[in-house]
Amino acid sequence: MALAAGPEKQLGKLVIRNIGLLLTGDLASPIGDADTIVAEGGRIAAIGRAADCDTGDARVTIDAHGCALSPGLIDSHVHPVFGDWTPRQSQLGWIESSLHGGVTTMISAGEVHLPGRPRDIVGLKALAITAQRAYANFRPAGVKVVAGAPVLEQGMVESDFAELAAAGVGLLGEVGLGTVKAGYEAREMVAWARKYGIQSTIHTGGPSVPGSGYIDADTVLEADADIIGHINGGHTALPLRQIRCLCEGCLRGIEIVHNGNELAGLSALRYAGELGQMSRVILGTDGPAGSGAQPLGILRMVAMLSSLGDVPAETMFCCATGNTARMRKLDCGLIEMGRAADFLLMDRAQHSSGTDLLDSIRKGDLPGVGMVVIDGIVRCGRSRNTPPAERVPAIV
Numbered sequence: 001m002a003l004a005a006g007p008e009k010q011l012g013k014l015v016i017r018n019i020g021l022l023l024t025g026d027l028a029s030p031i032g033d034a035d036t037i038v039a040e041g042g043r044i045a046a047i048g049r050a051a052d053c054d055t056g057d058a059r060v061t062i063d064a065h066g067c068a069l070s071p072g073l074i075d076s077h078v079h080p081v082f083g084d085w086t087p088r089q090s091q092l093g094w095i096e097s098s099l100h101g102g103v104t105t106m107i108s109a110g111e112v113h114l115p116g117r118p119r120d121i122v123g124l125k126a127l128a129i130t131a132q133r134a135y136a137n138f139r140p141a142g143v144k145v146v147a148g149a150p151v152l153e154q155g156m157v158e159s160d161f162a163e164l165a166a167a168g169v170g171l172l173g174e175v176g177l178g179t180v181k182a183g184y185e186a187r188e189m190v191a192w193a194r195k196y197g198i199q200s201t202i203h204t205g206g207p208s209v210p211g212s213g214y215i216d217a218d219t220v221l222e223a224d225a226d227i228i229g230h231i232n233g234g235h236t237a238l239p240l241r242q243i244r245c246l247c248e249g250c251l252r253g254i255e256i257v258h259n260g261n262e263l264a265g266l267s268a269l270r271y272a273g274e275l276g277q278m279s280r281v282i283l284g285t286d287g288p289a290g291s292g293a294q295p296l297g298i299l300r301m302v303a304m305l306s307s308l309g310d311v312p313a314e315t316m317f318c319c320a321t322g323n324t325a326r327m328r329k330l331d332c333g334l335i336e337m338g339r340a341a342d343f344l345l346m347d348r349a350q351h352s353s354g355t356d357l358l359d360s361i362r363k364g365d366l367p368g369v370g371m372v373v374i375d376g377i378v379r380c381g382r383s384r385n386t387p388p389a390e391r392v393p394a395i396v
């Protein structure tokens with residue numbers, strides 16, 4: 001069990017050498033020119049050629065053996081409850097299992113699966129603050145879970161948002177999962193949240209489970225949340241003409257999820273590409289949900305959207321890392337000096353028909369994860385969940 005308690009920071013020096021392919025997470029230049037990364041105190045301290053980096057006195061040195069390195073993947077849409085347990089599918093260890101799928105950060109879209117979730121205003125605020133605190137204090141398997149995302153209910157007033165922000169809550173749960181479903185009601189509360197620095201996301205499409213609501217494009221545009229949550233539905237998608245309206249009618253985040261409609265997801269990706277706005281596209285799983293938790297969900301989205309959507313694999317990795325980090329104001333997600341040393345090392349899966357890692361993903365195959373690093377600490381070696389990679393990094 002690789003359970004790491006608390007957001008501990010590693011003070012020593014980590015060196016990763018012999019990186020065969022550097023994926024930066026940055027759409028402006030998704031492939032970097034470096035074979036060595038040095039991290040100190042859990043932050044990226046050098047990126048370059050081995051001869052140009054100070055690699056002495058390392059606490060840990062990793063020989064990447066020619067594997068690719070990307071920023072750790074960010075799941076923009078999860079529904080955690082407490083710890084590494086989800087009552088949604090009576091499952092333990094789903095977050096640790098996602099680490100084995102390359103995920104190093106998760107963003108809560110609401111702790112809605114808590115049995116008996118409070119819907120009164122003092123209760124929902126208390127739950128959000130508790131969830132924020134609990135995941136700030138405890139990282140399952142080292143994975144950073146940004147949680148404490150209250151679901152909007154009718155009767156909330158501006159001072160509630162000020163109070164939540166002052167208590168450390170930085171997110172709203174999906175707008176539309178509570179009693180606030182009308183565009184004009186949501187718009188007022190989303191604006192209050194924004195005023196106090198709280199990010200918002202909205203449920204888009206048909207009801208996810210009995211009891212949740214239908215949110216159409218007009219409502220999404222009126223509410224004006226920061227992220228168009230699961231633009232491809234969770235599961236039931238809006239008609240494609242409405243999805244096109246959402247892409248063309250605003251500049252908010254276009255979130256495509258695993259637990260949604262794949263045709264709608266591919267269409268949203270295409271619309272964003274036609275608009276020249278790929279920087280708006282971010283990926284999530286929307287798990288755990290009715291269709292389960294998906295430990296490989298983000299990698300599966302990268303491969304599905306790259307192969308069927310005809311988009312370079314390195315671009316899709318940006319949608320799973322740097323785009324999300326920028327939109328969510330996270331300190332990870334990009335291979336840049338000073339960013340968190342959260343890395344995914346991977347290679348082409350054994351027996352893939354692709355000629356190399358990127359070509360194999362472009363042909364729809366998943367990569368083999370060989371190692372995951374969070375805050376400069378090795379959290380797992382060869383993944384127990386992905387197909388085996390041809391090459392695997394080693395601690396030397």
Ligand SMILES: [Zn+2]
Pocket residue numbers: 174203204208229230234
């Ligand atoms: Zn939803």
